Every structure is written in C-alpha cells, then in structure tokens.
Amino acid sequence: MEKRVYPRFIMLIFSSMLFLVGLFSLFFLVLESVWIAAIITLPVAFALSFLLSRYMLTGIIQPEINRQLTIQQKGEKQRREFSANVSHELKTPLTTITVLSDMMAGGMVKPEDTAPFAARIQAQAERLIGIIDEIIYLSEFDEGKAERDFIAFELEPLVKSVIESLEEKAKEKSVAITLEGEASITGNSRLIDELLFNLIDNAIKYNVEGGTVAVTLALGKVTVRDTGIGIAPEHHSRIFERFYRVDKSRAKNTGGTGLGLAITKHIAEHHGGKVTMTSTAGEGTTMTFEF
Numbered sequence: 001m002e003k004r005v006y007p008r009f010i011m012l013i014f015s016s017m018l019f020l021v022g023l024f025s026l027f028f029l030v031l032e033s034v035w036i037a038a039i040i041t042l043p044v045a046f047a048l049s050f051l052l053s054r055y056m057l058t059g060i061i062q063p064e065i066n067r068q069l070t071i072q073q074k075g076e077k078q079r080r081e082f083s084a085n086v087s088h089e090l091k092t093p094l095t096t097i098t099v100l101s102d103m104m105a106g107g108m109v110k111p112e113d114t115a116p117f118a119a120r121i122q123a124q125a126e127r128l129i130g131i132i133d134e135i136i137y138l139s140e141f142d143e144g145k146a147e148r149d150f151i152a153f154e155l156e157p158l159v160k161s162v163i164e165s166l167e168e169k170a171k172e173k174s175v176a177i178t179l180e181g182e183a184s185i186t187g188n189s190r191l192i193d194e195l196l197f198n199l200i201d202n203a204i205k206y207n208v209e210g211g212t213v214a215v216t217l218a219l220g221k222v223t224v225r226d227t228g229i230g231i232a233p234e235h236h237s238r239i240f241e242r243f244y245r246v247d248k249s250r251a252k253n254t255g256g257t258g259l260g261l262a263i264t265k266h267i268a269e270h271h272g273g274k275v276t277m278t279s280t281a282g283e284g285t286t287m288t289f290e291f
Contacts, residue, residue, distance in 0.1 A: 178213070224287045
C-alpha cells in the first residue's frame with residue numbers, strides 16, 4: 001500500500017514542539033536563568049530546524065524536483081523525435097523535386113513527358129508547403145502565439161465551404177457527404193475552418209469507394225461520421241500524436257503527414273474544447289468536436 005504523507009499534520013507537530021520549547025525558555029527567563037534557557041532552547045531549536053528542513057526536502061521539494069525533471073526529459077525526447085520526423089518529411093518531397101528537376105535540366109525527359117514531370121514536381125512542392133504550414137501551426141500553439149481573434153459565428157456556412165473545397169476529392173472516391181443541423185460557436189474562424197477541413201478530409205481520405213461522410217451540427221458539438229476503413233483499438237490512444245500514422249504505406253499514397261489530427265486537437269483545446277474519437281476497424285470512424 002502506498003504510504004501517504006500529511007504535510008499539515010507534520011507541520012502542526014513541529015509547530016507544537018517549537019511552542020513548548022518557547023514556553024520552557026520563557027519560564028526559565030522569568031526565573032532569570034538565562035543560561036539554562038539558552039542551553040535548552042538552542043539545541044532543541046537546531047534539531048527541530050534540521051528535521052523540518054529535511055522533511056521539506058525529502059517530502060515536498062525533492063518530489064517536485066523529480067516531477068519537473070521528468071517533464072523536462074519528456075519534452076526533450078518529444079523535441080528530438082519531432083526534429084527527426086520533420087527532417088524525414090521534408091527530405092522526401094525535396095529529394096523527389098531535385099531528382100525530377102535534374103532529369104529535366106539534363107535533357108533526359110522527352111518533350112511529351114515534360115508536362116507529367118512538371119505536374120509531379122508541382123505536387124511535391126505543394127506537399128512541401130503543406131508540411132511547412134502544419135509545422136508553423138504547431139509552433140504557434142507551442143509558443144502560445146495562436147490567434148485569439150474570437151467572434152461569434154454560425155458553423156453551417158463554414159462547413160458548407162469546407163465540403164465544397166473537398167468536393168472533387170470526394171467525387172474521385174464516389175463518397176457522398178451530408179450535412180444536417182445547426183450550431184454556432186465563439187472562436188477564430190480560420191482555426192475552426194482548419195479543424196473542420198482536417199476532420200472531413202480524413203473522413204474522405206480513409207473512406208471506401210462509394211462510402212459516406214455524415215457531418216452533424218448540434219449545440220456545442222460537431223460530429224463527422226464516416227463508413228471508412230476504421231482504426232484498430234491498439235492505435236486509438238496515439239491517434240492525436242504528432243506524425244503518428246496508423247498505416248504508413250497508405251499515408252504515403254494519400255499524402256498524409258500525421259500532423260492533421262495533432263493540429264485539430266490543439267485547435268479544439270485552444271477554444272476550450274476537445275476532440276474525441278470512436279472507431280471500429282472495417283466499419284468506420286466518428287470524430288466529435290465538443291466546444
């Protein structure tokens with residue numbers, strides 16, 4: 001069983017002991033026995049001070065020091081992992097752009113293949129810009145510099161705008177998107193737009209051919225439900241971690257970086273809310289933004 005320490009009780013004992021020592025000292029001083037009072041008071045006071053300081057160090061200060069060290073070590077580990085992942089994510093599109101542009105510059109590309117090569121370079125450049133934008137988003141949250149221009153607005157027009165921007169992507173997979181309900185929120189419209197885009201984009205990206213995405217607005221809640229591939233239970237606890245991807249090979253094909261849900265989580269918390277997930281492999285996923 002864990003041993004519990006009661007700081008107030010311990011402090012009360014020390015205070016009582018010091019009070020008694022003070023009474024004895026006062027008694028002898030009244031009797032004009034200064035030396036006796038000094039002989040009694042000084043050693044006892046020194047011993048009590050030593051015990052009190054030792055208790056403060058081992059019982060209160062040292063655990064706090066250990067806690068802060070643990071937080072610092074965890075932060076350093078996360079920064080190292082983040083730096084390694086960023087380097088890898090940036091290197092991939094940059095390498096592709098370099099190789100393709102070198103081939104074009106060296107005359108190794110036939111005239112009829114120039115357009116496809118240029119299209120691949122453009123796609124990788126857009127991916128690179130997307131990664132940088134996401135990293136900037138996260139750095140703003142980490143440094144407490146995220147936008148706080150909060151206003152009250154209706155969510156329905158914003159959701160419709162996001163759905164329209166993803167319409168082509170949905171058509172490519174024959175995914176039908178529905179929207180129902182009404183809701184309003186007080187927040188930053190740009191950040192909320194990013195949050196909604198990430199949730200709906202993922203619902204399309206990891207859906208099946210001919211699947212559906214249902215967006216529901218309600219009081220203090222936005223729900224995005226899809227009929228996609230779902231997520232196995234062992235991945236649920238890590239899904240909001242930076243650069244975490246359930247299926248790396250699939251993410252490579254879909255262009256995912258593993259930062260979208262991490263950003264979504266930060267945006268939700270920035271608005272005093274949270275994002276939760278329920279998912280079953282092979283059946284689909286439901287993401288809920290509560291605010």
